[in-house]
Amino acid sequence: MRFMVMVRANKESEAGVMPTEQLLTEMGQFNEELVKAGVMLAGEGLQPSSKGARIRYDxxxxxxxxxxxxxxxxxxxxxxxxQVKSLEEAIEWMKRCPNPFDGESEIEIRQVFEAEDFGAEFTPELREQEERIRAVMAQQN
Structure with a gap:
């Protein structure tokens, strides 16, 4: 099972306040543990929303x-x-994560949909298309 783990922003992160050297060191060590265990597929920090945009659809x-x-x-x-075996395992990993901010922080864990979750609507042709897309993405990385 794949999970997306999201670190909630706070006023400081939105103001562009950068993490301390200590936090960067602790996060680096945590990320190394995730990689060595074969758990981490990706992970990044995000710039403040002042450098972003939203697109609203109607x-x-x-x-x-x-x-x-x-x-x-x-x-x-x-x-x-x-990528872990269960939500419980994802929770256990993230409980070991250093506190992302000084003081109160929040992390949200959400399971990523897999092809089999979509049922019959995800036809063999759509599955093949998805596999082709993933293969191209893997070559680009």
Whole structure:
């Protein structure tokens, strides 16, 4: 099972405050543990929302909304993609994570959909297309 683990932003991360050397060291060590265990597939920190945009869809209409966005507690400051056997295992790994910010922080864990989750609507042709796309992406990395 793959899970996306999201680090919730806070006022400091949205203001562009960079992590301390100590936190970078601790996160580096944690990431090394994840990689050595074969758990981590990807992970990155994200720039503040002031450097981003949202696209709002309404039927065929597209509206671009430039950052920053108001509610920092609803924003994501970073993420991991991990592969483990269960939500419980994902939780156990993330309980070992250093606190992402000084003080109160929050991490959200969400399971990623797999092809089999989509049922009959995900036809053999769509599965083949998905496999081709993944193969090209793997070659590009």
């Amino acid at each position: 039927g065929s209409k597209r509206t671009v909304i430039d950052g920053p966005f108001a509610e920092s507690k609803e924003l994501i400051a970073g993420f991991w993609i991990i």
